[in-house]
Amino acid sequence: MSTDNVHTSSPSSSTPPSSGVRIVLGRLGIPSWLLQRPKLPSRNWLIFLSITSTVTGCYIYDRRECKRIRKEYQDKVRFLAEEPLGSLDLPRKVVVYAAKWPGDDDWDRGMRYFRKYVKPILVAAAIDYDMIKGQRHGDITRRIADEIKTHRRELLGLDKKSDSVMPSPTDQSPEVIRRRELEGGLVIVGRPTFKEFMAGLKKGWSETLRKVDREEELAQTLADDGVFDELEPELEKGALEGEDGEPIPTPSKLPSSVYSPFQQIARQRSIPRPKSKAEEIAETLDTPPSTITTLPPMLLVPFTNHLGFKQIPYMLWDFFNERAKVRAGSEAAYKLVMRHTRPFIGPPLSDSLVPSDTSTSLDVITPITTNSDLGFDIIAETFYKSSTLSLPSEIAKARKEYYNALPARLKASRDIARGVRELTKDERANPPPTEVELRAERMKKESRWTADEEGWEVVRPDKPTEWDPRFADALEVFVEPPTEESEKVS
Amino acid sequence: MDFSTLNTAEQAHMSRVIEKKQMQDFMRMYSRLVDRCFNACCNDFTSKALSSKEEQCVLNCTDKFLKHSERVGARFAEQNADMMSSQS
Numbered sequence: 001m002s003t004d005n006v007h008t009s010s011p012s013s014s015t016p017p018s019s020g021v022r023i024v025l026g027r028l029g030i031p032s033w034l035l036q037r038p039k040l041p042s043r044n045w046l047i048f049l050s051i052t053s054t055v056t057g058c059y060i061y062d063r064r065e066c067k068r069i070r071k072e073y074q075d076k077v078r079f080l081a082e083e084p085l086g087s088l089d090l091p092r093k094v095v096v097y098a099a100k101w102p103g104d105d106d107w108d109r110g111m112r113y114f115r116k117y118v119k120p121i122l123v124a125a126a127i128d129y130d131m132i133k134g135q136r137h138g139d140i141t142r143r144i145a146d147e148i149k150t151h152r153r154e155l156l157g158l159d160k161k162s163d164s165v166m167p168s169p170t171d172q173s174p175e176v177i178r179r180r181e182l183e184g185g186l187v188i189v190g191r192p193t194f195k196e197f198m199a200g201l202k203k204g205w206s207e208t209l210r211k212v213d214r215e216e217e218l219a220q221t222l223a224d225d226g227v228f229d230e231l232e233p234e235l236e237k238g239a240l241e242g243e244d245g246e247p248i249p250t251p252s253k254l255p256s257s258v259y260s261p262f263q264q265i266a267r268q269r270s271i272p273r274p275k276s277k278a279e280e281i282a283e284t285l286d287t288p289p290s291t292i293t294t295l296p297p298m299l300l301v302p303f304t305n306h307l308g309f310k311q312i313p314y315m316l317w318d319f320f321n322e323r324a325k326v327r328a329g330s331e332a333a334y335k336l337v338m339r340h341t342r343p344f345i346g347p348p349l350s351d352s353l354v355p356s357d358t359s360t361s362l363d364v365i366t367p368i369t370t371n372s373d374l375g376f377d378i379i380a381e382t383f384y385k386s387s388t389l390s391l392p393s394e395i396a397k398a399r400k401e402y403y404n405a406l407p408a409r410l411k412a413s414r415d416i417a418r419g420v421r422e423l424t425k426d427e428r429a430n431p432p433p434t435e436v437e438l439r440a441e442r443m444k445k446e447s448r449w450t451a452d453e454e455g456w457e458v459v460r461p462d463k464p465t466e467w468d469p470r471f472a473d474a475l476e477v478f479v480e481p482p483t484e485e486s487e488k489v490s
Numbered sequence: 491m492d493f494s495t496l497n498t499a500e501q502a503h504m505s506r507v508i509e510k511k512q513m514q515d516f517m518r519m520y521s522r523l524v525d526r527c528f529n530a531c532c533n534d535f536t537s538k539a540l541s542s543k544e545e546q547c548v549l550n551c552t553d554k555f556l557k558h559s560e561r562v563g564a565r566f567a568e569q570n571a572d573m574m575s576s577q578s
Contacts, residue, residue, distance in 0.1 A: 087557040087558075087560040087561040087564070088560065088561070088564055170564045170567065170568055
């Protein structure tokens with residue numbers, strides 16, 4: 001009987017409440033289920049609810065903090081957008097560079113970081129931006145080198161800037177354009193971009209001014225390879241001599257050609273190519289100048305792209321800590337908007353005089369970079385995937401495979417073109433590429449491979465950032481504006 | 491618009507046509523300006539006279555409208571020039 005009482009006294013929907021207050025309230029009309037003591041859910045439910053609520057809470061807190069931080073920085077710079085601007089004037093403009101991260105097929109990640117974390121503050125401050133993306137390694141290097149070469153040519157008077165077809169009221173004089181450019185700024189997202197940028201600067205200011213068409217040069221190099229040669233004397237127009245790639249010597253050879261049965265020897269021989277399109281520039285003009293025109297101040301935005309299975313913990317941490325990225329990006333944008341700059345800190349001068357510091361030369365990351373701006377965001381390089389280091393060997397392997405398969409395809413297309421044999425059933429469905437198409441395909445592949453190789457040479461982690469002593473006076477970096485306390489002190 | 495290919499009679503005709511179009515454009519812009527500023531500024535018809543507030547509003551409205559139109563024209567001319575230079 002006592003056990004029955006114990007069971008029936010457990011709270012259920014039909015048990016009347018026990019204490020006095022509850023009975024009174026029950027008589028007043030409050031439903032009985034409201035008057036019972038609530039009990040905790042079961043252990044499993046407790047575990048589930050605590051885990052989900054923790055995770056959700058972290059996420060929600062993080063996103064709310066992100067919004068708050070972004071709004072705070074936007075409010076700090078909004079006063080610039082409220083200023084009146086004449087109807088024919090233009091706002092301040094910055095150029096944004098973002099290169100491809102090594103190992104990432106998605107080359108847009110750097111620019112997306114800029115758009116998500118830095119751009120909102122620029123938009124709030126009414127600053128215009130030009131986004132320049134690097135789709136492959138070395139794209140930005142080439143682009144900057146070309147721009148600098150055109151600039152040098154204009155400075156020396158070799159090229160005239162073409163007059164605009166339609167003069168418009170917003171045309172600006174060169175001095176005004178130059179002043180706007182210096183007032184603007186450069187934004188560099190990530191260490192690969194920084195390396196590519198410096199390499200492009202160095203190339204642009206050190207290389208020759210002659211107009212060099214990369215495709216033409218590559219075509220000339222490739223034309224001298226005997227890859228597309230064959231038994232009959234069908235020589236390309238550009239080659240000065242034709243070699244025979246086939247082991248069988250043939251009687252039909254042009255008398256002007258130098259007979260050489262081995263391709264390797266011919267490839268190593270350096271041939272003076274007919275430079276019909278090259279311009280002759282005086283030696284005095286072609287030497288690199290000793291001072292370079294100052295560049296607009298640079299904003300170095302640290303950016304790390306996490307890739308791969310092993311970096312998933314970092315990705316999870318970043319997912320719940322996006323406020324750190326928002327703060328970093330907004331802080332960088334604020335620096336750009338407030339326009340406090342300092343000169344660029346290059347490598348220390350003593351480094352060139354004392355090269356025999358053995359302890360430092362063993363490190364991959366040399367200490368000269370830790371105190372100078374050249375070591376910007378060097379920690380990001382530790383996050384490169386290990387597969388990126390094998391990029392040159394991958395390119396070499398692809399090249400080998402392609403050239404091994406090429407003679408067969410070439411023979412097939414030539415036989416079909418000459419009518420030696422008919423198309424098989426498979427070939428009727430997918431016609432094999434003609435010789436012209438094969439040449440074009442080879443050209444495209446070779447240009448892509450050489451571009452990748454050059455670009456990787458710039459970006460690889462064991463190579464330090466390029467530097468030239470002439471840059472020391474021409475570069476500036478954006479820094480935080482001095483806070484009010486330090487202003488009062490100083 | 492190059493006029494070197496046309497003789498004098500056609501040139502005169504073309505200039506008349508252009509002048510007429512410009513006049514129409516001007517009238518159109520004026521009517522849009524009046525419509526816009528009236529809708530924006532004058533909402534209280536309890537009195538016939540224009541109050542000083544409305545007067546100030548009309549001044550600001552015309553200023554902004556004309557400046558806006560000038561800026562849009564400048565951007566349009568820039569885009570046009572870019573297109574022309576990329577084509578030629």
